[in-house]
Amino acid sequence: MQEEIIEQETSLNLSSAQLGLWAFIATATMLFAGFTSAIFVRRASADWRPIPVPSLLWLTTAIILASSITIERARALSKAGRRESLRRWLSATAGLGILFVVGQLGAWRQLVALGVYLPSNPHSSFFYMLTGAHAVHLLGGVLALIYLLVRSLNGKSTAPGTKDLALCATYWHFVGGLWVYLFIMLFVM
């Protein structure tokens, strides 16, 4: 039987997985664009009372930035084929991600201690809602990392694991960048 020559027309030099991820990132960006326009509109109301920055947020921001560094390290190691060390840095990233969410919950508790809840005022409403929405997206990234880890532990993934890790890293940086943006939107502007 003649072997089929698999050739295809593609428009951009991106794999389906890459294209799919970028399309998803575009969608997620639009979600937070919607929230952004909402916060700008709501801010104009007379009842806007800014809440203080929960101190834990400085720590969580540092954690998430660090996690971008650790996943880049993992990516570099994956390219070099160093499987053992790669797993350590992947775990570190996932761990930092979980630590970030724990820290965010801690920040929530800091506000609760001050008597500031979700419905207390519009700023707090946005704070709880946006941190919650962001955390959901980040946990999705953590799940992807755990999936990669499990696969690499099984020894089933070969060198192309680099591609999946690269995709995870892209998404991870997006979620990290998104946090910085939200932080600025909520507390700097």
Added chain:
Amino acid sequence: MIADADKGGAAETDHEPRSFIRRYVFSTDHKVIGIQYMMTGFVMALVAGGLAMFIRLQLAWPNAKWPMLAKIFPEGMSGGVMNPEFYLQLVTMHGTLMVFFVVSLILLGGFGNYLIPLQVGARDMAFPFLNMLSYWVIVPACFIMLGSFFVQGGAAAAGWTSYPPLSALKEAVNGSAMGQTLWLLGMALFIASFTMSGLNFVVTVLNLRARGMSMMRLPATVWSLFIAAAIGLLAFPPLTAAAIMLLFDRHLGTSFFLPSGMYFGKLITEHGGGTPLLWQHLFWFLGHPEVYVLILPALGIAFDIIPAFTRKPIFGYRLVVYSMLTIAALSMIVWGHHMYVSGMSPYVGEYFAIATLTITIPSVVIGLSMIASLWGGAIRFTTPMLFALGQVTLFGTGGLGGLFLGNATSDIQLHDTYFVVGHFHLMIGGVTLFAIFAGTYYWFPKMFGRMLNERLGKLHFWLTLPAFYTIFLTQHFLGFGGMLRRYYAFNKFQYLGPIQKWNVLVSIATFVLGTAQLIFMFNFFWSLFKGKRAEANPWQATTLEWTAPSPPPHGNWGPQRPIVHRWPYDYSTPGDSEDYTPQTVTPAAVPVTA
């Protein structure tokens, strides 16, 4: 550019499933999923159409008592008389189900999933598992929407547009309780499903085309679905954001949309400072692109069906593609034309009016291209062609109404009247519905290996078209006369007395329309089992799906995927003895001129 990274969809390395469950229930095959979407959409159409019958019953005879209906809807029709809140529920759910769970499901979920891999020459979608997931997320969404009728207070009643404060306060109206919450959850699931499908459409069209299938050799159907999916991916998320905020306002005490100082029976003290206008902006930011998500695939389907029955290429293929892209871009920046009377600055209104009227230009290019595509053709008046032609007329007529509404000044008079209702029904009721019918009659042979009955099809058409115009063209004039939307009865308004008889006419036409669809349903199911067997290419058409068997096997083609040598509209090609040249015919056999 050619790459071998993605091997035409996972089906290349897939084994064909054996069990009934894996073949027909939890299938990753795009053809099965497409048919599942289509059938689900048809079922939802029965419900949504039924709701319309009740609406028209009420509007034509507002004083009448219907004891039989009191038995089915004890709360809504107690004593046989429809109460106004129930009417609002009917209107809300009719709109919601039709827009999202019928038209979107059938055109994008059904035809999109079925046709895209076949027409681009792929074995399946880029992400078959995600595709299956997208369907099985829609199914609970359907149940949630339908189930909302049976919870305490009944279904949502704030219109398909779900404006706060009516939708934000649980006490506001019957249906604003559990019904509205279920509406929001159903919509959330719908948007999740749409996102999954949208990713699949976009990636498959960009990455999985067969060799030789450049973007400008894609059938118009594929272009339209690709563009619609891209619009949807970008436009839906702000509605997701708004839905989350509305859920919070309803259940968690926030005030994104609820203003201060609002009286509702008693003073509402725990909410304040929000603005309902924010919801309107976020909703219509999706709402306007949404109508193009619905109508572009309808137009694309027409451009595929027309040439098969004129035996000549369509007019202006490139122009049509560029027009669709322009419409998509412009559609994202005109949402304010739904809000002209909301108190916006006239300058902002002027901007939205200018932008809206600019969309007229590519729309007219498309409409004129459709008409020009007929010029000089040897027209075969088959059922799919009749529905496609009907669609062209509806696009023109309905589009004219858009000129009045797009203009901020005239819209002030027409907003929230039946002029709007007539306009959008002609467009996203008429153009899309006729495309669904045209597409079904056209692709039924490919999907099921049998032909639909032509005589029944023609009867279906000749009943549907006049009924449709009677209902919705009349409503434009009712709107001029001052008949307002979402009112459950008009018998208390003296100035509307003279036109009540037109409401009766509209309702009778609606019942005729509804009955005519029974013919279609009968034809569909009868032909599934007893229809004439269809060959691979019964219409002698040129696009790739017709090179596969009817119905195509798992993987769509045999060991070799098609190789494309020409654009999709080589009908009556010079140098070909046949009056059509499929896309796979080599240049050696027939010269490539277009």
